[in-house]
Amino acid sequence: MSPVEIVAQLHQSQIDEAVALIDEITSHDGLSPISEHVFLHLRHGGDAQGLHFLKYENAQLIAYAHLDVTDKVEGPSAEIAVAPEFRRQGLGTEIIQALVTAAPDGNLRLWAHGEQSVSGQWAKAMGFDHARSLWQMRRSLLAPLPPASFGDDVILRTFIPGQDDDEWVALNARAFAGHDEQGDWTLADLHRRMAEPWFSIPGFLVAQDRDTGTMLGFHWTKIHGEIQVTPDHPHAHDAIGEVYVVGVDPTLQGRGLGKALTLAGLHHLRSCGLVQSMLYVDASNTSAISLYEALGFSRWDVDVMYRHGSVT
Structure with a gap:
């Protein structure tokens, strides 16, 4: 070699x-x-x-x-x-x-x-x-799914490319302040993902204020492939929907907007004919894990970071 x-x-x-x-x-x-x-x-x-x-x-x-x-x-x-x-x-x-x-x-x-x-x-x-x-957590979309309840002052719509880009990047940065892997996304990072084959406008949900039009939160869903097992692809796997990113303006925490957006995205994934959903969450984020468990998710697998040397 x-x-x-x-x-x-x-x-x-x-x-x-x-x-x-x-x-x-x-x-x-x-x-x-x-x-x-x-x-x-x-x-x-x-x-x-x-x-x-x-x-x-x-x-x-x-x-x-x-x-x-x-x-x-x-x-x-x-x-x-x-x-x-x-x-x-x-x-x-x-x-x-x-x-x-x-x-x-x-x-x-x-x-x-x-x-x-x-x-x-x-x-x-x-x-x-x-x-x-x-953690990777999963939930069956065949199980009962509560309705997504938003207040009368909130409108749920889909992301509008070319119109929402800058506002979304700014909201994402606020929602994930202190979480560099997500909060540091730039317009280029957004556009790179929008150019991927899996990107779907109907699966990119936005909550906005009915009166001001301000973006309050979002749920970006993702569907992982639809390859079926065949003699040529003996290790292929069925499609699965992902709760890709859910973000809420930090000034609105505690109003149930994150839960409503999560449920709205799950309903969308179910409407696409999917039977399974997944998401990733840091094992130390116990509050998020509790929310997802309350919505029917359970731990499926774990990605682990290992360290060599004196990195802290």
């Missing part, structure tokens, strides 16, 4: 190879080894401050990793993808060691998507410590 290549900017052929590898792993494992944020940047050539790690065997890309060095407070973070047929050959350890070597002072955070993921197994075997957990 060739040594691990480390590049700051990918060529289009390398992008295509990495995307194909991630798609293969997602189909095999039932979940992506790479977060949406990293995957979107990858498809558009990567970000200016990221590093890409590539491992080839006979000109075939068999492993890919991304190192994000933009967080100067928490430290660099990484995600790994290894082709299923090349696992248990020491590739994970080799890639992680290359990541640790490239990270300043050897400080590294590593995401493992799924509680039983191979990335988590590699991290624990190499002495990484547990740093954070992100």
Whole structure:
């Protein structure tokens, strides 16, 4: 096998190879080894401050990793993808060691998507410590679903591209102040997601003040694929709807607007013919977990962040 290549900017052929590898792993494992944020940047050539790690065997890309060095407070973070047929050959350890070597002072955070993921197994075997957990929760859309109740002063409508963009970015920043992964989204981040094949205007709900027209909150839903199991895709999975992002103006907390928006989005997903919904929530956010449990969600799986070195 060739040594691990480390590049700051990918060529289009390398992008295509990495995307194909991630798609293969997602189909095999039932979940992506790479977060949406990293995957979107990858498809558009990567970000200016990221590093890409590539491992080839006979000109075939068999492993890919991304190192994000933009967080100067928490430290660099990484995600790994290894082709299923090349696992248990020491590739994970080799890639992680290359990541640790490239990270300043050897400080590294590593995401493992799924509680039983191979990335988590590699991290624990190499002495990484547990740093954070992100729950995936699910709910059947076949079970009874309460109505979404809004006050008479609130109008529920769909997002209007080109009109709502700036106001949505500003509201998102207020709603997720202190949560950089979500609150730091820019117009470019919004537009990048709107350009994705899964984007659907009917699934992007907005609550606005009836009198002033001010945006009060939103629920952006997402539908994950509709691939059915066939002889060519034996590991495919049925479509599932996601509570992608729910945000409410912080000055309106406690009025039940978040609950109403969540329910409105679930009703939309059910109307699309879906039978299952999911969402992600930080394991430390007990108030949000309590709300989602009250709406019928339960824990399904866990993404875990592991830490190496003195990152805090």
